[in-house]
Amino acid sequence: MNIKPLGDRVVIKMIEVEEKTKSGIVLPSSAKEQPQMAEIVAIGPDILNDEKKKDQVKVGDKVIFSKYSGTEVKVDNVEYTILKLNDVLAVVE
Numbered sequence: 001m002n003i004k005p006l007g008d009r010v011v012i013k014m015i016e017v018e019e020k021t022k023s024g025i026v027l028p029s030s031a032k033e034q035p036q037m038a039e040i041v042a043i044g045p046d047i048l049n050d051e052k053k054k055d056q057v058k059v060g061d062k063v064i065f066s067k068y069s070g071t072e073v074k075v076d077n078v079e080y081t082i083l084k085l086n087d088v089l090a091v092v093e
Helices: none
Strands: 009-014 037-043 062-065 071-075 078-084 088-092
Touching: none
Parallel strands: none
Antiparallel strands: 009 037, 009 078, 037 062, 062 088, 071 078
16 A cells, blocks of 8 residues: 655655664663654655655655654555655755
């Protein structure tokens, strides 16, 4: 099943980041704050049809997004977040 966002929304998938302390101890995901970095997996039609917006992001981009933004959904046991383009703060290159 595919998710097709409407309007000026994007679908993102969280990137799993393994964090270590300076001494080399690996922190489990329950002991750390969730990263605000994700990969764009789908883009809405309003973004693709707008000349200014379509150059900002594309599928496969790694992005940083606003904390507490978007709606989390689970499709085929994979968690995605749907959020507005305005909630995307930066593209990581």
